[in-house]
Amino acid sequence: MDLHPDAVSDVIAGPNGGVRYHDTGRPGDFRSTVLLIHGTGGTTKSHFGTLFPMLAARHRVIGVDLAVPDGGVEVGDLVNDVVAVLEARAAGEPVALVGYSLGAVVAAAVAADHAPLLSSLTLVAGWMRTDSQQRLRNTVWRKLFERDQEALREYMTFTSYGSPFLASRTDAEVRALVDARELAASLPATMDLNRRIDISAEVGRIVTPTLVVGAVDDQMAPIRHSRLLFGAIDDARFAEVATGHAVTVENPAYLFKLVDDFVSAPSAVPPGTVLEPITV
Amino acid sequence: MTRTKHDDDADGVTEVDVLIVGAGFGGIGMGATLARRGRRSFVILERAAEVGGTWWYNTYPGAACDVPSHLYSFSFRLKPDWSRIFATQPEILEYLRETAREEGLLDHISFETEMRQAHWNAAESVWDVDTSAGRYRARTLVSAVGHLSEPRLPSIEGVETFEDTKFHSARWNHDADLEGKQIGIIGSGATAIQVVPELAKVASRLVVFQRSAPYITPRPDRAYTDAEKRMFARLPETMREEREGFFWANEGRYAQRRGTPSLVKAAADVALAHLRRQVDDPEIARKLTPDYTFGCKRVLKSDDYYPTFNRPNVLLETDPIARVTPRGIETASGTEHDLDALVLCTGFEATDLPIAHQIFGVGGVSLSERWSGGMQAYATMAVPEFPNLWIINGPNTGLGHNSAVYVAESQMAYIAEALDYLDESGLDELEVTEAAEETFMQMLEDTARGTVWLDGSCRSWYVDQRNGRLTTLWPDFAHSFRAVNGSFDPRPYQVDQLALP
Structure with a gap:
C-alpha cells in the first residue's frame, strides 16, 4: 500500500456493504491507535496522504474509506461503517478518532453514541448543521x-x-x-447529504475529550461552525489553523502537531481552552 | 554573577561567567539571548576579525542560503526589508553585524582570538581556557563553532603538488584572476551548485568533477517589492505569516524523509522533472541523475545549476579522479585535464569536530576521545564528564529540511534556563548523567529508524561511518526539536535530589 509501508488494506463487511480500511497495526505494536475519517469526495489517500505517514511514525493509524452508494446515504450509514471498522480492528481498545470535514460530522455522531470506543475526538473543519x-x-x-x-x-x-x-x-x-x-x-x-446535515442533538451528547480545529480561510465549512462546535461540546478545546478548507493538504505538519499533542494527552489542556498559535 | 571580563586577577586570567566560542549565528544568538535576559558577564571568542562565522568565511561567488531569509533569521530580530526570498551572503553577513551591534555585543567579543584548549578544573568547578589572547576562567563554556566551519580537504593523490591557483571554497582567494582561465571544481554539493554557475561565466573552460549527483529542486527565489517590505514593516503580523508559511511548508516536506514510498517518489519526481526540463543533452542529464534514494543526502535547491551544463565551455566529468598533477587532473580512465585553477568545494568536517580535540573534561579526557565512536550528547548539548559545557549546533542538530537558526534558538533558550537554574539552585556545576545520555541516544535511534538517511542507498555526512549512527542530523520534525530540547529540566543531571524544586 503506498499510503505507508506498514499499512495493510482490506475490506470488511459493513451493514451497507463493504468498507475499505488501511491499518498499520501489527502484532506487538502496542502504540495508541488513531482512526482517520476523510471528507466529501475524498479517500484516506487523497485527504490524508501526508498526515497518515506523519502520524504512523508515532501511532498505529487506521484510515476508513467511506462507502457512499449511488442511491444516497445518511450520516447514520457512515457511522455504522466506522463502528464496523472499530469493532473489527480495535475491539476493546479505545481509539483517538479524527474526522475531517464531512468526516468530522461522522466522527461527532460516532462519539455521541459510542463513547466507550473512543479515547479522544478531533473535529477538523467540521460542522453541525448546514446553513x-x-x-x-x-x-x-x-x-x-x-x-x-x-x-x-x-x-x-x-x-x-x-x-x-x-x-x-x-x-x-x-x-x-x-x-x-x-x-x-x-x-x-455525498453533496446531497451535505445539504441536509443536522447533528445538533447528537453533538450535545458528546462526553469524549474533544479538540475542535477550525480553518481561518475556510469557505466550505467556515470557521464559525468550528467555533459553534467548541461551544456545543462540554469537554472541548479549540485551535485555529491559517489555511482554507483543504488543511490536510495546505498545512499537514501543523495539523499533525495539533493532533499528535492532543491525542497523546487529551485532558492535559482543560476544557474551554483556546490553544495559543504555535509560533516559530 | 556580576563579574565582567575586566576582572583580571593577578595572574592575568580573565574571569567571566559564560565563555562562548564562535561569533556566527550560534554565538551571536547566544550572546543576544544572555544580554536580553540581563546577563552582563560573558565573552565571545572569535578567531576572525569580524562576526559572521560561516557567513564571514564563505564569500565565494553565488554564496546564498537555501532557507528563505524571513525564516533564516532570529525570531527576536525579524527583518522586514530582506531584499529577496533567499538572501545572498553579503546581506546575511550584514544582518549578523547589525545584530551584534544593536544587541550591544561588540564589547563582549574578543576578535582574532583562537581558543587553544579548555580544561575542566574540578577543584574549583570552572573551565580554564587558554586562548591566543590570554587566559580565561569561566563557570560555563558554550561551544558555538557549528558543524560546518572547518574546511575538509580531499584525500586525493597529488593534491598538494598542483602548481597553479588552488583554494577551498570557504577560503576563497579573491585576488586570483580567474577570467578566461581553465578551472576545475572538485565537488557537486551545496557549495558547488552555487559556485559553478558563477565560474562558468568567467572561465574559458570549466570542468566539474562529480563523484555523486545531488537531487536538485526548484528554488523559487525573487526580490521582494517595496510594497511588500513596507507592508512587513507596518504590519509585522504579515511578516510573521511569511515566516511561518515557510516553516510549516518545510515541516510538511519532512514526511518525505520518513521512507513513505509514494511521498519519496513524488518529491524525487519534482527534482527529476526539473533536471529534464533544464538540461538539453540526454547523456549529460543521465550523468546528473542521482543513484540513491531522494533525501538520503542533502537535497539542494537551484534554478541555475543545471542550465550551466548546456554551455559549450562547461564539462561534467564523472570519471573518478585518479590523481592531481602539477598541471591538472588525471582521471581513472587516463583523461588529462589541464587546469589553471583548482577550486575545492569539498565541504566541511562535520562528524569529527576540530573543537572536540581542544576541550578536556573530568580527568583530562578530551571530547574527541569521548566521541571516538561517534559524537553524541544529551539533548544535543550536554556531555557526561564535561560539566557546565553546552554545545550549540553540535551532534544531531542538522536538519535535512528546515532552518538551522530555529534549532539553535531552541538550544539558546535551554542553555539560558540552565544558567538560571545554576544561579537559583546554588549548585557549582551541572553534569548530565551517562544514563540520561544513553536514554536520549536510544530515543534518537528509535526515531531515526525507517528514515531515508539510514536506508543505506548513499554515503553522506549525516551518518558517522565509524558507528553507522546518524550523528549530525536531527531525525524528526524541527518543531519536535524544540519540544524535546527547548527547555531545561534538571532531573537528567547529577544534582542533589534535595536541590530539585
Whole structure:
C-alpha cells in the first residue's frame, strides 16, 4: 500500500456493504491507535496522504474509506461503517478518532453514541448543521455538475483552498491542482447529504475529550461552525489553523502537531481552552 | 554573577561567567539571548576579525542560503526589508553585524582570538581556557563553532603538488584572476551548485568533477517589492505569516524523509522533472541523475545549476579522479585535464569536530576521545564528564529540511534556563548523567529508524561511518526539536535530589 509501508488494506463487511480500511497495526505494536475519517469526495489517500505517514511514525493509524452508494446515504450509514471498522480492528481498545470535514460530522455522531470506543475526538473543519451560505454553494455546485464539469473542477479548487494558498502559487501550479481533481462517483450523493446535515442533538451528547480545529480561510465549512462546535461540546478545546478548507493538504505538519499533542494527552489542556498559535 | 571580563586577577586570567566560542549565528544568538535576559558577564571568542562565522568565511561567488531569509533569521530580530526570498551572503553577513551591534555585543567579543584548549578544573568547578589572547576562567563554556566551519580537504593523490591557483571554497582567494582561465571544481554539493554557475561565466573552460549527483529542486527565489517590505514593516503580523508559511511548508516536506514510498517518489519526481526540463543533452542529464534514494543526502535547491551544463565551455566529468598533477587532473580512465585553477568545494568536517580535540573534561579526557565512536550528547548539548559545557549546533542538530537558526534558538533558550537554574539552585556545576545520555541516544535511534538517511542507498555526512549512527542530523520534525530540547529540566543531571524544586 503506498499510503505507508506498514499499512495493510482490506475490506470488511459493513451493514451497507463493504468498507475499505488501511491499518498499520501489527502484532506487538502496542502504540495508541488513531482512526482517520476523510471528507466529501475524498479517500484516506487523497485527504490524508501526508498526515497518515506523519502520524504512523508515532501511532498505529487506521484510515476508513467511506462507502457512499449511488442511491444516497445518511450520516447514520457512515457511522455504522466506522463502528464496523472499530469493532473489527480495535475491539476493546479505545481509539483517538479524527474526522475531517464531512468526516468530522461522522466522527461527532460516532462519539455521541459510542463513547466507550473512543479515547479522544478531533473535529477538523467540521460542522453541525448546514446553513444557507453552505446551501448556496451546494446549489452552485449542483448546477455546475449538471452543466459544466470543467468549470466545476475550477470552482471546487477555488472553494477548497484558502485564498493565501492559491495566491502564493503560480498559474501553472493552480492549473495542476484543477487538473488533478477527480470527481468521485460518490460526489452527487455525498453533496446531497451535505445539504441536509443536522447533528445538533447528537453533538450535545458528546462526553469524549474533544479538540475542535477550525480553518481561518475556510469557505466550505467556515470557521464559525468550528467555533459553534467548541461551544456545543462540554469537554472541548479549540485551535485555529491559517489555511482554507483543504488543511490536510495546505498545512499537514501543523495539523499533525495539533493532533499528535492532543491525542497523546487529551485532558492535559482543560476544557474551554483556546490553544495559543504555535509560533516559530 | 556580576563579574565582567575586566576582572583580571593577578595572574592575568580573565574571569567571566559564560565563555562562548564562535561569533556566527550560534554565538551571536547566544550572546543576544544572555544580554536580553540581563546577563552582563560573558565573552565571545572569535578567531576572525569580524562576526559572521560561516557567513564571514564563505564569500565565494553565488554564496546564498537555501532557507528563505524571513525564516533564516532570529525570531527576536525579524527583518522586514530582506531584499529577496533567499538572501545572498553579503546581506546575511550584514544582518549578523547589525545584530551584534544593536544587541550591544561588540564589547563582549574578543576578535582574532583562537581558543587553544579548555580544561575542566574540578577543584574549583570552572573551565580554564587558554586562548591566543590570554587566559580565561569561566563557570560555563558554550561551544558555538557549528558543524560546518572547518574546511575538509580531499584525500586525493597529488593534491598538494598542483602548481597553479588552488583554494577551498570557504577560503576563497579573491585576488586570483580567474577570467578566461581553465578551472576545475572538485565537488557537486551545496557549495558547488552555487559556485559553478558563477565560474562558468568567467572561465574559458570549466570542468566539474562529480563523484555523486545531488537531487536538485526548484528554488523559487525573487526580490521582494517595496510594497511588500513596507507592508512587513507596518504590519509585522504579515511578516510573521511569511515566516511561518515557510516553516510549516518545510515541516510538511519532512514526511518525505520518513521512507513513505509514494511521498519519496513524488518529491524525487519534482527534482527529476526539473533536471529534464533544464538540461538539453540526454547523456549529460543521465550523468546528473542521482543513484540513491531522494533525501538520503542533502537535497539542494537551484534554478541555475543545471542550465550551466548546456554551455559549450562547461564539462561534467564523472570519471573518478585518479590523481592531481602539477598541471591538472588525471582521471581513472587516463583523461588529462589541464587546469589553471583548482577550486575545492569539498565541504566541511562535520562528524569529527576540530573543537572536540581542544576541550578536556573530568580527568583530562578530551571530547574527541569521548566521541571516538561517534559524537553524541544529551539533548544535543550536554556531555557526561564535561560539566557546565553546552554545545550549540553540535551532534544531531542538522536538519535535512528546515532552518538551522530555529534549532539553535531552541538550544539558546535551554542553555539560558540552565544558567538560571545554576544561579537559583546554588549548585557549582551541572553534569548530565551517562544514563540520561544513553536514554536520549536510544530515543534518537528509535526515531531515526525507517528514515531515508539510514536506508543505506548513499554515503553522506549525516551518518558517522565509524558507528553507522546518524550523528549530525536531527531525525524528526524541527518543531519536535524544540519540544524535546527547548527547555531545561534538571532531573537528567547529577544534582542533589534535595536541590530539585
